[in-house]
Amino acid sequence: MIIVFKPKTKDEDVQKIVKQVEDEGLTTHIVVGTETTICGIIGDVTKVDPKQLEVSPVVDHVMRVSEPYKLANRAFHPEDSIIDVSGVKVGGDHLALIAGPCSVESKEQVIAIAREAKAAGANMLRGGAFKPRTSPYAFQGMGTAGLDILVAAKKETGLPIVSELMSADYIDEFNEKVDLVQIGARNMQNFDLLKEVGKRCTKPILLKRGLSATYEEWIMSAEYIMASGNPNVILCERGIRTFESYTRNTLDLQAIPVIKRLTHLPIIIDPSHAGGKWWLVEPMAKAAVAAGCDGLMIEVHNDPEHALCDGPQSLKPQKYTELLRQIKGIGEIVGKKI
Amino acid sequence: MIIVFKPKTKDEDVQKIVKQVEDEGLTTHIVVGTETTICGIIGDVTKVDPKQLEVSPVVDHVMRVSEPYKLANRAFHPEDSIIDVSGVKVGGDHLALIAGPCSVESKEQVIAIAREAKAAGANMLRGGAFKPRTSPYAFQGMGTAGLDILVAAKKETGLPIVSELMSADYIDEFNEKVDLVQIGARNMQNFDLLKEVGKRCTKPILLKRGLSATYEEWIMSAEYIMASGNPNVILCERGIRTFESYTRNTLDLQAIPVIKRLTHLPIIIDPSHAGGKWWLVEPMAKAAVAAGCDGLMIEVHNDPEHALCDGPQSLKPQKYTELLRQIKGIGEIVGKKI
């Protein structure tokens, strides 16, 4: 960590700050420049709050030189983490292909879609039982009954289940019924929920990026889960909020190489929620695989025109089948096996 | 609601959509333009999901003509709502002046600050007992012990207490000890929490705007609380996320006239969290009052250099006292009494 002092700070004022830092057991190193004096801090800088040092009237600003996350940091864990989701591997050269309806609507619907998705090549089934909706008047999901339908579809097809958890009250039920527990974008910084799934969830976590979360904040939310006891975290980019309003969100595919450089965690892409239009899903899914992602989560619906939620961004099974054919070819080029 | 059809849509395809809408008990009205045909929908359009209609290959897009919120909507409640917080009125020509430390650190600290804030003119006391922190390694607040300290400070000064609730597990305790229950920016779309405070909180709610929430989403979150049974919601703007990184966030003061036009709810401003620097607090507080806000929430700390959290954005009591003197003058000009 580096303290940058204001121009013309007196030596005695610099020394006061130095003493404050050294009292925490850290070592300091002063560099006197032509205009500015700086102070390098050596040791376990997590003991020092940079914001706090900036309160001093002689401190201009404080800069970190290393990342605030440890467990998720690739610097301390150079190999890719490969997460096992009830037998399906995510990370390394494996490609997770998660498909299914936005919301669980009925047993017939889910089983029919699950069969077609599996036939196309999907290796996990998604479906929302608890739905975060902007409006209190919109369909809020089938809840527990929805989870049971997913369990039935798993029994039929063998596909592990991905579903979103919105409240810690349901962790035990998710541990029993779900294989990969999704934390939604809007709960990415619901820190109480992160701690609870870290402590109590026995299944891996799929952590979606918040709509305006920086890479660092997103990784820090993964760090919350890991520091609370659950090391199995998969990150999921699903579009960020920008000034553009023609698309629902802007899909940030640079997240793939960046996350892989900063962390050892797998990253998958959700092109369905990002753009909000079905005709964006196909090109963005291919782009994501070409950029090296570890998986795709895609909404597939056998009757999008009558879906209870997010029909406009769902692919029909036939289109999904065609898409996976091209994905397979691109995966081979970039070193992913399907 | 208006359906815009794609250019050259056949009449029979238009009629199919019309039938689908009329089957929901709504009336339609077709307007054939030179390039485009549109269909106006009359009746209770909450029955129709515009996203769903857009799935149809003949529909270009669907536009709403009215807002999706009812209870918060000024159109159905033209007078300002005035919320009573344990005797302190918020809204109309009343100005809430909430002051206090970011985190509760000790009884001595809180009582000292509360006394000085009250002497300066504050009429409510803020203090964080449960703290949302980006890092799992940062100070997470004193919890229940912190609430008890706030209660002690209230006993000393008579100032009603504002504190943040992060989990529905603590609602009963907050009902007992806190006068105004804050929902933080990062939980603005924690819909389970919104429903619970709507159902079970007996105190008014202070709903902070999410870091990248649109006005409509923010109002919809208020609508969640109101629709679940608690009509007493105060909105709080605390800065939004933009590309600018010199300041922590960008304070959006246009929110004041916009929220007042769209809703009947009071809106207060938190200039401390927005900019993240103490020297921004004073000019932004004055600006907020000049723009017509219903209150200010300001961090005041007697020793910002040693605060456990957010010292850089805290004012010392003396500066706060000076600020309120100017605020009083501006308030008089714009029709707020202090």
Next chain:
Amino acid sequence: MIIVFKPKTKDEDVQKIVKQVEDEGLTTHIVVGTETTICGIIGDVTKVDPKQLEVSPVVDHVMRVSEPYKLANRAFHPEDSIIDVSGVKVGGDHLALIAGPCSVESKEQVIAIAREAKAAGANMLRGGAFKPRTSPYAFQGMGTAGLDILVAAKKETGLPIVSELMSADYIDEFNEKVDLVQIGARNMQNFDLLKEVGKRCTKPILLKRGLSATYEEWIMSAEYIMASGNPNVILCERGIRTFESYTRNTLDLQAIPVIKRLTHLPIIIDPSHAGGKWWLVEPMAKAAVAAGCDGLMIEVHNDPEHALCDGPQSLKPQKYTELLRQIKGIGEIVGKKI
């Protein structure tokens, strides 16, 4: 175009607006809803300024139902435009592969890079002679001497030249020496320059997207050039500004399918400027081709550590050669020949 009136607007006030619109030779159509009255306008709505109608106190808002651009609009020109850049085709199933240094530094440098780029498979040469720089103290480019070096490199390799024009004063020189005239992101709404290149440029234009330009604004800037007389416009996405600061900009690959749906113009991607880091170029270039772009503009430098400008985002020729090998495979899958 649709006028949405405020709730409870009197019929006579509606009629006043109707008259105003019909006086412009347009036809109107009133739909009276339960809460709101709307008015559809039929005819050449470019005669009506929606912003102007919104001044009326009885008008809530005005919505367009069709796009404001004509010449660039795919609705009126369903086939892909294929632009000929001195013999190299851009658009359709052709892939433009533009490579070269950020700035022209010396004849030796440019010719060496041009040869290696051509050997790798590039089909156009880029190089900045006039450089837009944020700081007045930074290297501003070699100017005319730089253009002459590019011309020499073209003579050597046969590669057509792409270079940025910053002032209309140089149009004649660019017409003579350059094959594809780039308008930079910061000049995307320099409307005087757009008009001049529309009127006077005899070469195709490469129009970069502004850092915070919406799709519609970007297309409208293309429309400026086309409406002024130059129909040969290629669009170039180069990253947009978001809240994320780890990368220089966020590359928006959804732009590819969106631009192709809204317009008939080719779109190429510049992954070098978007991320600002060389290790982002390779995955993003592959992603862009997988998403269906019509070309890539990539910075290639034989000695990035001593480049005068933007070294950190440049690929060495060897890496570029490897990249094009993979690009070729992906191109085949998505229907682009190289």
Next chain:
Amino acid sequence: MIIVFKPKTKDEDVQKIVKQVEDEGLTTHIVVGTETTICGIIGDVTKVDPKQLEVSPVVDHVMRVSEPYKLANRAFHPEDSIIDVSGVKVGGDHLALIAGPCSVESKEQVIAIAREAKAAGANMLRGGAFKPRTSPYAFQGMGTAGLDILVAAKKETGLPIVSELMSADYIDEFNEKVDLVQIGARNMQNFDLLKEVGKRCTKPILLKRGLSATYEEWIMSAEYIMASGNPNVILCERGIRTFESYTRNTLDLQAIPVIKRLTHLPIIIDPSHAGGKWWLVEPMAKAAVAAGCDGLMIEVHNDPEHALCDGPQSLKPQKYTELLRQIKGIGEIVGKKI
């Protein structure tokens, strides 16, 4: 400037970089930390391009510790600059009150508005003769004829004239007819234009902030003008682009204290363009003055319903008169005389 090396960089690699820096005549200072080695650079760091150092595979990143601007920097010019606009002072305790129509439409119109604005208390007249418009099909301004009308209005009222310059071709004409030359938001990084007005404009420049310009970029554009020879620059905040689409742009009033801290230049606020709605102008104008701005630029039109441009954001003269009454009171409180 500080170089942060990658963890585990070998000493010999550090020394190579050190040598490279010292060859530029600079002094270095190495600090070896527990995880990372850093190198402080002392001397005239404008000789070093931080981006260039980051190309090295052993350099993690490079951080500046001081600002890249000199002439605009308050550190080297602690007192407020006060700019004289043909007798009207801007900066210090002076408040510029610029009013007038968005576009010049006719002599009668401009003179009528100018008289009413002056009677209300305005001390400068604005009016667009050359108009930057998103659409090539929109009214582009009256051009030279418009400037002559403004000159006539100045003759009538004595108010100095503010008008936008879009092309260097008109600098001589603006020097003759206009008192304060506006560079619009879309040209903030039209570097050729900035250099030309720096070199050839004999009048002060009003530099609008780009729609997504950071504070630093904006100040660097002022630095361009100053470094080219014209020290008289006034900055104008006019709203930035965010995700919010209900308002046209988000007015960033934190810009006022930030600009005043970083530079010595005056800053004025344009609340009309920011929000795009007339009912936002009044509260935002009052807020801007309360926050300490040096002036307001407000669109005033005697017949907004028939304005050729931007009617929705214009105030009628009567509203403007009332507004200035309140502004005067707020100005007194914050130390501005009117």
